[in-house]
Amino acid sequence: TPSGVRGISLSIYLRNKADLAYECGFRPKLLRELVCRTLRTRADSDNWSEYPNIDNEVRNLIDDCPWYFVYDIIESILAQMQQAPYSYDGSKFSAELNLYFVSRGIGWKITEGRVEMRGPAEFENLLKATESFMESKNFPTAANEPKEAIWDLSRRPEPDVTGAIQHSLAALECVARSVCGDGKANLGDIMKRYRGIVPSPLDEAVSKIWGYASENGRHVREGRVPTFEESELVVTLVSGISTYLLRKNTA
Numbered sequence: 001t002p003s004g005v006r007g008i009s010l011s012i013y014l015r016n017k018a019d020l021a022y023e024c025g026f027r028p029k030l031l032r033e034l035v036c037r038t039l040r041t042r043a044d045s046d047n048w049s050e051y052p053n054i055d056n057e058v059r060n061l062i063d064d065c066p067w068y069f070v071y072d073i074i075e076s077i078l079a080q081m082q083q084a085p086y087s088y089d090g091s092k093f094s095a096e097l098n099l100y101f102v103s104r105g106i107g108w109k110i111t112e113g114r115v116e117m118r119g120p121a122e123f124e125n126l127l128k129a130t131e132s133f134m135e136s137k138n139f140p141t142a143a144n145e146p147k148e149a150i151w152d153l154s155r156r157p158e159p160d161v162t163g164a165i166q167h168s169l170a171a172l173e174c175v176a177r178s179v180c181g182d183g184k185a186n187l188g189d190i191m192k193r194y195r196g197i198v199p200s201p202l203d204e205a206v207s208k209i210w211g212y213a214s215e216n217g218r219h220v221r222e223g224r225v226p227t228f229e230e231s232e233l234v235v236t237l238v239s240g241i242s243t244y245l246l247r248k249n250t251a
Helices: 004-016 018-023 028-039 050-064 067-083 090-103 121-136 140-153 161-180 187-193 202-218 228-249
Strands: 108-111 114-117
Touching (some): 018 050, 028 067, 161 228, 202 228
């Protein structure tokens, strides 16, 4: 997961590269307004001139804030750019930051105006393919669940690992219900009632994943919180199983 140290590295980058926002259409006064609103702090009323006073104030605010607020500031900038796309160069802003994330090994990326976790290429490609395939099979509700899982893994300052597990299982359960024509059964019941839905002994693995998710994602035990890696593993496995069921049971 992205660390606070890397967040600090990013804050230093943004402080030194506030010019990037200016190059993409911002002025110091507007950028200060946005940064202050994001950080819930008041602007310095004694600063009137954009250069150097307001510009320095913006850089200092970014430099001094907790690392995870840096990503909130980025999303606020992106939201402003989306509201007035002809006034800003949002593509350049996103591209420059994404290049920085990759070059510094920072596990984040900008996608559709949001800063999300960036996993291994195999993980990213699998989820993208799963989402696309579900949409092509007219399963928009199930297709949305992997997106929500990624967003849970992207929460700051700590990822919502249990939420990611819940959303990934919700996608599989949605697909399994449709395939079996049993709209009320949970995944555990489906695996017991419809033995041929997944070939043996792989069906046992699915049941165990369901059991793990129920205990660690839905009914969390005190003192037992899944790790980020465990959550990522569940999301990966469930995505593959969901795709399998759709390929097997839909034309």
